[in-house]
Amino acid sequence: MENNPVRILIVEDDMIIGANLSIQLTSLGYEVTAIIPRGEEAIMHIREQSPHILLMDINLKGSLNGIETVKIIQKAKDIPIIYLTANSDDATFEKAKETQPKAFITKPFNKVSLQRTIALVVEQLKESKETIDNEQQIEVLDDRIFVRHNGRMEKLLLDDILYIEADRNYCTLITQKVNHILTCTLKVMQEKLPSTSFVRVHRSYIINISKLDVLADGHLEIGRKVIPIGKSHKGLLLNRIRTI
Incomplete structure (x- = not known):
């Protein structure tokens, strides 16, 4: 079209x-x-x-x-x-x-x-x-996600995802070994991923809460990546941390 x-x-x-x-x-x-x-x-x-x-x-x-x-x-x-x-x-x-x-x-x-x-x-x-x-680019099953890459669906374990960064209509799934870029909004990713493990902390970021290294007043760190915390997301993040 x-x-x-x-x-x-x-x-x-x-x-x-x-x-x-x-x-x-x-x-x-x-x-x-x-x-x-x-x-x-x-x-x-x-x-x-x-x-x-x-x-x-x-x-x-x-x-x-x-x-x-x-x-x-x-x-x-x-x-x-x-x-x-x-x-x-x-x-x-x-x-x-x-x-x-x-x-x-x-x-x-x-x-x-x-x-x-x-x-x-x-x-x-x-x-x-x-x-x-x-919807066709992403399929989540239990402990893994399948992402479309070069015309085929590739497996990625959810536990391997450190965080997800959005740039307009694109999302990058960050892992320690390889990054996956999807034509997808962060809202779609948030709906697809289990909320028990993944928390939206900013309009441009979702994190795997088990990978959190540092939590400061206005930001957090995963590895060496500094990720801002949005004011509207801070309460949910703190509540999720308390239930871990």
């Missing part, structure tokens, strides 16, 4: 509106996979083309309206939905909400509203993909 344009399917039975949407989206750098007027055709198209986002008119003509079409699609595929609607009555809105759409765009739409709405959904897609990628 980073190197290829985001692919959007437009399901709209007013072809003038559909064409206008397509022109606007294309000018914003998105790829429109098709403009489809009927729900049945949309179901087939999504099976065959797998667009990233579905722009769906609620009030489709034909045997299936937009909400019914989405419900069928969602049984087979998880795709972000943005509803197009000129009908803002409460009953329709509540039915649409049941399908958990990412957004609603009210007709007549304007380019700025369309641009911002699509941009927000695309950002959510990227975050979702990063989360999945992060």
Whole structure:
């Protein structure tokens, strides 16, 4: 998705509106996979083309309206939905909400509203993909962790980890012999590792508490590494030390 344009399917039975949407989206750098007027055709198209986002008119003509079409699609595929609607009555809105759409765009739409709405959904897609990628890089089993390296999962004993240092969306697992760099946030690491052994002591550090050598007022030491202690993390660290 980073190197290829985001692919959007437009399901709209007013072809003038559909064409206008397509022109606007294309000018914003998105790829429109098709403009489809009927729900049945949309179901087939999504099976065959797998667009990233579905722009769906609620009030489709034909045997299936937009909400019914989405419900069928969602049984087979998880795709972000943005509803197009000129009908803002409460009953329709509540039915649409049941399908958990990412957004609603009210007709007549304007380019700025369309641009911002699509941009927000695309950002959510990227975050979702990063989360999945992060989850796939790490697997924790009892006393060991498996990390993805050069296309394969390599074993690392938890007891060998001294501490973990974060730099934005990267984490470095520090051991005495080798360091492992993962495309992963510190929050993901914190959720994966057992809290009995690993404690977050700073926005950028998690430590293996059994490796702690020195505890001072505002920092700690593991080996020769000086690690700061964040004020919000100090209480938890002290409580954990007392229970060792």
